[in-house]
Amino acid sequence: MCVKVVCVGGGPAGLYLAILLKRQSPSHDITVHERNPEGSTYGWGVTYWRALLDRLHTYDPESARAIEESSVRWHQGVAHVRGQVTRQPGDPGHGIGRHRLLEILAERARSLGVRLEFEDEIAPGSLPEADLVVAADGIHSALRTRHGDDFGTQLAEGRNHYVWLGTTRVFDSFTFAFAETEHGWVWCYGYPFDGANSTCVIECAPETLTGLGLDAMDEGGQLGVLEKLFADILDGHALIGGSSAAWPTFRTLTNRTWHHGNLVLLGDAAHTTHYSIGAGTTLALEDAMCLADVLRRHGALPQALAAYERQRKAELLSAQSAARLSARWYESLPRYIDLPPHRMFALLGQRHSPLLPYVPPQLYYGLDKAAGRLEVLRRIKRWLGPRAARALHVRS
Numbered sequence: 001m002c003v004k005v006v007c008v009g010g011g012p013a014g015l016y017l018a019i020l021l022k023r024q025s026p027s028h029d030i031t032v033h034e035r036n037p038e039g040s041t042y043g044w045g046v047t048y049w050r051a052l053l054d055r056l057h058t059y060d061p062e063s064a065r066a067i068e069e070s071s072v073r074w075h076q077g078v079a080h081v082r083g084q085v086t087r088q089p090g091d092p093g094h095g096i097g098r099h100r101l102l103e104i105l106a107e108r109a110r111s112l113g114v115r116l117e118f119e120d121e122i123a124p125g126s127l128p129e130a131d132l133v134v135a136a137d138g139i140h141s142a143l144r145t146r147h148g149d150d151f152g153t154q155l156a157e158g159r160n161h162y163v164w165l166g167t168t169r170v171f172d173s174f175t176f177a178f179a180e181t182e183h184g185w186v187w188c189y190g191y192p193f194d195g196a197n198s199t200c201v202i203e204c205a206p207e208t209l210t211g212l213g214l215d216a217m218d219e220g221g222q223l224g225v226l227e228k229l230f231a232d233i234l235d236g237h238a239l240i241g242g243s244s245a246a247w248p249t250f251r252t253l254t255n256r257t258w259h260h261g262n263l264v265l266l267g268d269a270a271h272t273t274h275y276s277i278g279a280g281t282t283l284a285l286e287d288a289m290c291l292a293d294v295l296r297r298h299g300a301l302p303q304a305l306a307a308y309e310r311q312r313k314a315e316l317l318s319a320q321s322a323a324r325l326s327a328r329w330y331e332s333l334p335r336y337i338d339l340p341p342h343r344m345f346a347l348l349g350q351r352h353s354p355l356l357p358y359v360p361p362q363l364y365y366g367l368d369k370a371a372g373r374l375e376v377l378r379r380i381k382r383w384l385g386p387r388a389a390r391a392l393h394v395r396s
């Protein structure tokens with residue numbers, strides 16, 4: 001059966017859904033409408049992990065190969081605190097420039113016959129006729145806003161302020177840096193996304209922002225202050241800004257339901273998770289995979305959209321919990337920052353634990369280390385068990 005799909009928003013989720021639907025049936029009539037010019041995008045690089053790459057190879061090997069070839073990798077995290085550097089091995093991470101990711105997905109979509117309409121803003125009140133309309137137009141989704149009561153949209157403001165920057169300093173690891181000022185701490189998350197650039201997300205508490213005067217400076221003034229604070233990790237490289245000097249707070253968006261009639265929400269139009277867990281793009285692409293799957297399995301659209309909502313809401317629970325706890329860890333930074341750096345970094349890695357906010361940090365660190373040793377002993381015991389049994393059998 002040929003269906004007509006209109007996707008409003010040409011970000012990763014909208015483009016990838018179009019790719020998957022065209023792969024399912026070349027006869028589907030699919031158009032992606034993007035209000036911005038082709039090649040223009042916000043942000044710098046995005047992160048993802050091996051599990052996503054494996055799924056991309058399963059769903060569309062051609063675009064997955066291009067994404068993998070254009071990505072950089074790291075295998076550890078490093079924290080800079082009060083002149084001390086602490087390193088910890090971790091799961092391999094991947095970074096890719098957002099511009100390059102969109103370029104790959106747009107090229108692949110076109111090759112499959114998807115129509116891409118750039119500089120084409122769709123008014124919520126005059127949608128094109130279609131069997132399915134996909135709102136993939138981000139957290140500020142005009143389509144979702146028009147039906148906000150039907151979707152049950154809620155926004156929760158975070159406490160800390162952040163700014164998304166770039167730099168030509170190419171980090172060799174996922175880098176955390178904490179800078180102390182007379183008005184409180186400012187910290188940076190840095191990661192590479194190609195051979196010449198890295199992303200720097202910089203965050204601080206509201207009293208630190210105003211105390212340093214960052215809220216009253218133009219972008220040039222802000223960059224100058226931040227370059228001095230993080231001179232040790234930038235190693236002489238400059239920070240690169242965007243088009244705004246604003247420091248927003250992160251807004252966590254949820255919706256009671258994800259579909260209304262033939263309109264369905266995708267990616268940041270449906271949900272957001274705090275950037276400190278690095279999962280936004282991954283979750284949006286997984287939305288597209290799920291929606292494509294249920295549309296293939298269910299003949300009737302209402303049943304397909306209901307199945308999509310149930311599945312994705314259930315799958316998002318762990319990520320949303322981790323994001324809330326991660327944001328809370330940074331909002332409570334004074335609780336951890338005076339620990340020895342290696343302990344502070346260890347608890348940074350444990351920030352998704354629901355127990356951590358309620359257990360004294362030093363005690364939690366000790367309990368976690370003890371639990372780790374017990375797990376090692378359990379593994380040794382499991383490994384020795386069959387061997388010990390065989391040894392006794394031989395002796396007898």
